[in-house]
Amino acid sequence: MNSMNTAAMPAQNVSEKVAKPVIDEKPETAVITEGSTVGQPFADDPKFKLRNVEVFYGENPAIKNISLDIGRNEVIAFIGPSGCGKSTFLRCLNRMNDSIDICRVKGSLMLDDQDIYDPKRDVVELRARVGMVFQKPNPFPKSIYDNVAYGPRIHGLANRKSDLDDIVENSLRKAGLWDEVKDRLDATATGMSGGQQQRLCIARAIAVSPEVILMDEPCSALDPIATAKVEELIAEMSESYTIVIVTHSMQQAARVSDRTAYFHLGHLVEVNDTDKVFTAPDHQLTESYITGRFG
Amino acid sequence: MSNTKDDVYGDHISARFNDELTELKTQFLNMGGMVESQVEQAIEALTNNDSQLAEDVRQNDKTVDRMEMDLDEEAILVIARRQPAARDLRLVISVIKMVADLERVGDEAKKIAKMAIKLSEEGQAPRGYVEIRHIGKHVQSMLHDALDAFARLDSDQALRVMKEDKQVDEEYQAAARALLTFMMEDARNITRCMMVMWVLRALERIGDHACNIAEHVIFMAKGEDVRHSPMEEAERVVGR
Numbered sequence: 001m002n003s004m005n006t007a008a009m010p011a012q013n014v015s016e017k018v019a020k021p022v023i024d025e026k027p028e029t030a031v032i033t034e035g036s037t038v039g040q041p042f043a044d045d046p047k048f049k050l051r052n053v054e055v056f057y058g059e060n061p062a063i064k065n066i067s068l069d070i071g072r073n074e075v076i077a078f079i080g081p082s083g084c085g086k087s088t089f090l091r092c093l094n095r096m097n098d099s100i101d102i103c104r105v106k107g108s109l110m111l112d113d114q115d116i117y118d119p120k121r122d123v124v125e126l127r128a129r130v131g132m133v134f135q136k137p138n139p140f141p142k143s144i145y146d147n148v149a150y151g152p153r154i155h156g157l158a159n160r161k162s163d164l165d166d167i168v169e170n171s172l173r174k175a176g177l178w179d180e181v182k183d184r185l186d187a188t189a190t191g192m193s194g195g196q197q198q199r200l201c202i203a204r205a206i207a208v209s210p211e212v213i214l215m216d217e218p219c220s221a222l223d224p225i226a227t228a229k230v231e232e233l234i235a236e237m238s239e240s241y242t243i244v245i246v247t248h249s250m251q252q253a254a255r256v257s258d259r260t261a262y263f264h265l266g267h268l269v270e271v272n273d274t275d276k277v278f279t280a281p282d283h284q285l286t287e288s289y290i291t292g293r294f295g
Numbered sequence: 296m297s298n299t300k301d302d303v304y305g306d307h308i309s310a311r312f313n314d315e316l317t318e319l320k321t322q323f324l325n326m327g328g329m330v331e332s333q334v335e336q337a338i339e340a341l342t343n344n345d346s347q348l349a350e351d352v353r354q355n356d357k358t359v360d361r362m363e364m365d366l367d368e369e370a371i372l373v374i375a376r377r378q379p380a381a382r383d384l385r386l387v388i389s390v391i392k393m394v395a396d397l398e399r400v401g402d403e404a405k406k407i408a409k410m411a412i413k414l415s416e417e418g419q420a421p422r423g424y425v426e427i428r429h430i431g432k433h434v435q436s437m438l439h440d441a442l443d444a445f446a447r448l449d450s451d452q453a454l455r456v457m458k459e460d461k462q463v464d465e466e467y468q469a470a471a472r473a474l475l476t477f478m479m480e481d482a483r484n485i486t487r488c489m490m491v492m493w494v495l496r497a498l499e500r501i502g503d504h505a506c507n508i509a510e511h512v513i514f515m516a517k518g519e520d521v522r523h524s525p526m527e528e529a530e531r532v533v534g535r
Contacts, residue, residue, distance in 0.1 A: 250380065251378055254380075278380045278381065278384070279380075279381060279384060279385070279518065280381060280382075280385070280517075280518025280519070281381055286381075287381045287382065288306075290380045290381055291307065291379070291380050291381050291382065291383050292307050292308055292309060292312065292377075293306045293307055293308065294308065
């Protein structure tokens with residue numbers, strides 16, 4: 001535990017009350033106290049240090065006082081029923097919510113001890129460091145090559161054509177796509193299969209050498225084989241990137257993540273090692289959700 | 296038997312999932328009841344020199360074996376269909392493991408029945424039957440309580456069963472010493488005394504299996520594995 005945990009003390013104190021085993025209780029009797037999270041929301045070596053984060057759409061609170069660390073090179077899964085705020089929270093991490101006029105973000109969100117919401121911060125640079133992969137594959141209507149080369153070009157990462165070629169090849173290799181597309185790099189990306197398009201989007205995100213990759217239900221539009229390939233990719237990428245994945249598939253969270261965070265009605269109810277969450281979760285609501293008792 | 300905590304495995308969005316878990320529990324308790332009656336009848340056959348009853352016990356062991364296979368199949372299907380998590384997963388996994396314990400209890404009952412047949416053929420005033428009755432009662436009540444703890448997901452009762460096991464071990468040691476004395480007094484007692492010793496050994500093993508079931512009940516209720524841990528650890532887990 002280090003100094004940043006002083007900010008988290010109130011949350012931990014409250015969480016002790018909620019952390020009692022609740023196997024005898026019904027879901028309705030389970031308690032959520034605002035700002036309290038059961039389990040292990042903090043990390044020793046955080047990439048993101050998020051404290052007392054609140055998000056409002058107009059007057060409506062979507063995220064209610066959440067404090068969480070995301071560890072360096074960790075895969076953390078956000079799960080929870082629809083409308084629980086997991087995607088909203090994810091989108092705070094690279095300011096994707098900026099484009100929504102009525103959305104306000106409060107609290108402290110630090111990436112490597114730098115304020116993500118500093119007004120002077122260059123958002124383009126932030127999003128190069130914190131890449132994103134969306135639910136539906138959204139390749140540009142350009143060639144496969146240009147999709148991957150787009151980011152490095154606008155960020156000036158390659159001075160020569162051969163450098164750019166290397167970046168494109170490396171990114172496609174890391175995304176497990178190179179062998180499938182190396183002979184048709186000039187073909188249009190929209191002609192690829194859904195699974196290939198999604199891996200292309202991952203390659204596109206990797207191409208600008210991000211530190212973090214945010215994934216918002218990256219497999220929900222994919223078939224099981226394409227899903228397995230993306231999950232395999234997540235496992236490989238976890239060696240060099242911090243990955244935050246929002247997923248509706250609990251089995252997917254169980255398979256790919258180191259820690260799992262359970263969101264409920266804008267609260268962060270529980271964060272624990274994934275192994276623990278899926279065998280013996282601490283909070284009644286987590287248990288009810290992952291065992292299919294409501295959702 | 297109270298069923299206050301029965302709905303711990305209910306309330307799924309899928310009613311069929313509820314049914315499958317209830318079926319698993321019911322089948323397990325049926326098998327438990329069958330095994331309990333096997334133990335009871337084996338002891339009765341032995342102490343009453345009733346070789347016909349002993350033969351029935353031997354035959355019924357086939358039913359116990361079939362129940363084991365049915366239960367394992369049911370548990371595998373639940374995993375394949377539902378990918379259970381948390382307490383549901385702990386129930387299914389524990390059932391798979393406890394079923395093996397129940398089957399072994401059935402085997403011990405069969406062993407006792409075999410000894411009952413042999414001893415009835417010898418037809419002589421028995422030594423050690425008092426001990427068999429006594430330890431037999433003790434392990435039967437342990438088995439019953441362990442199954443009851445399972446039915447009600449009662450970790451306090453499971454802990455009590457675990458504590459009983461030490462007493463059974465002591466009673467077994469004492470009975471074994473007494474039998475050794477008989478054997479030393481007269482070598483002609485040795486064959487019979489050894490058979491009684493095997494029966495006592497079988498009973499002691501039944502106590503161990505009841506204890507294993509109790510440990511799984513604590514795992515089901517609390518999510519912590521208390522096998523091979525000191526009793527204080529089990530007490531801490533149950534008490535929290």
